Amino acid sequence: MECLKIDNITKVYKGNKKEPDKIVLKDISFSINEGEFVCLLGPSGCGKTTLLTMMGGFLEPTSGKILLDGNEIKGPGSERGYVFQNYALFPWMTVKENIAYGLKFSTKTKEEKEERVKYLINMARLNGNEKKFPIQLSGGMQQRVAVARALAGFPRVLLLDEPLGAIDFQMRELLQNELDQMVQEAHITAVMVTHDVSESVFMSDRVIVLGNNHGHIVSDYKIDLPRRRDRESEEFKKCVTELTSLVRIAFNENITAGEACIMKRRK
Ligand SMILES: Nc1ncnc2c1ncn2[C@@H]1O[C@H](COP(=O)(O)OP(=O)(O)O)[C@@H](O)[C@H]1O
Ligand SMILES: [Mg+2]
Known part of the structure; x- marks a missing residue:
């Protein structure tokens, strides 16, 4: 069943006297089914965060629509859990309070919320750090x-913008394992932005490769390997190789110099 629908999205960032308007995404369409884990992969600056931010409802498309279960997304909502590219934790709240904030609008009882926060602290391997503030954490x-925090309120869709981007290699694989397990257990629909090809192969059912040409979809790549995926298997490595080539194509897919993202140059 279709869960998210990206319907002919165009996003233009308005320029000013010095900067022309910038077309970041042009006529982008695809759908995501319920329970699917989809990665958005592509070169830096191709519009991944812009697209995810619109799914989160924090930014409006210039034209086109994004639908969740058939309803147009018009702003942020509790049915979408969001992990920002930069941590965006509340610096004045402890670890426990930050996670509990994800349940602020939940109708669950105090005990149920306590239980959920405990579970999440355990899952995120943060035991013993409950009372620390973000500045005290790596x-x-x-x-x-x-x-x-994003998973706390059992969202329908989890939107992740390079959630493991700042994590060192060893911890990164462990966290990929944990995230994979959580997502599989929760049967949650998820969209994750990443620039790490191996991570996209490990995590996703589908990888959408966006190119430098206004986010043009270079490939909608299905990954049918059984889970928990073996990073050392030949099939896994084959997907990594194929996707790496596709990212290379995406990177080289430049817009013509004359066009150079300019919709109209202001006088
Ligand atoms: N608020 C903004 N105003 C103008 N340009 C922006 C804004 N946000 C992003 N951009 C530009 O849009 C392009 C796509 O950005 P982004 O979606 O962050 O790319 P990605 O996440 O793929 O690296 C970049 O060239 C970026 O500089
Ligand atoms: Mg980004």
Whole structure:
């Protein structure tokens, strides 16, 4: 069943006297089914965060619509858990308070909320750090708090913008395992932005490769490998190789110099 629908999205960032308007995404369409884990992969600056931010309802498309279960997304909502590219934790709140904030609008009882926060702290391997403030945590720990907070209220869709981007390699694979397990258990629909090809192969059912040409979809790549995926298997490595080539194509897919993202140059 279709869950998210990206329907002919165009996004233009308005320019000013010095900067022309910038077409970041042009006529982008695809759908995401319920329970699917989809990665948006592509070169830096191709519009991944812009697209995810619109799914989150924090930014409006210039034209086109994004629908969740058939309803147009018009702003942020509790049915979408969001993990921002930069941690975006509340610096004045402890780890526990930050995670509990994800339940602020939940109708669950106090005990149920306590239970949920406990579970999330455990899951994110933050035990013993409950009373620490974000400034006292490593980047990786901050990101784990952000993921736990986004999952707290059992959202329908989880939107993740490079959630493991700042995490060192060792911890990154562990967290990929945990995130994979959580997502599989929760049967949640998820969209994740990443620039890490191996991560996209490990995590997703589908990888959408966006190119430099206004976010043009270079490939909608299905990954049918059984889960928990074996990073050392030949099939896994084959997907990584194929996707790496596709990202290379996406990177080289430049818009013509004359066009150069300019919709209209202001006088
Ligand atoms: N608020 C903004 N105003 C103007 N340009 C923006 C804004 N946000 C992003 N951009 C530009 O839009 C392009 C796409 O950005 P972004 O969606 O962050 O890309 P990605 O996440 O793929 O790296 C970039 O060239 C970026 O500089
Ligand atoms: Mg980004």
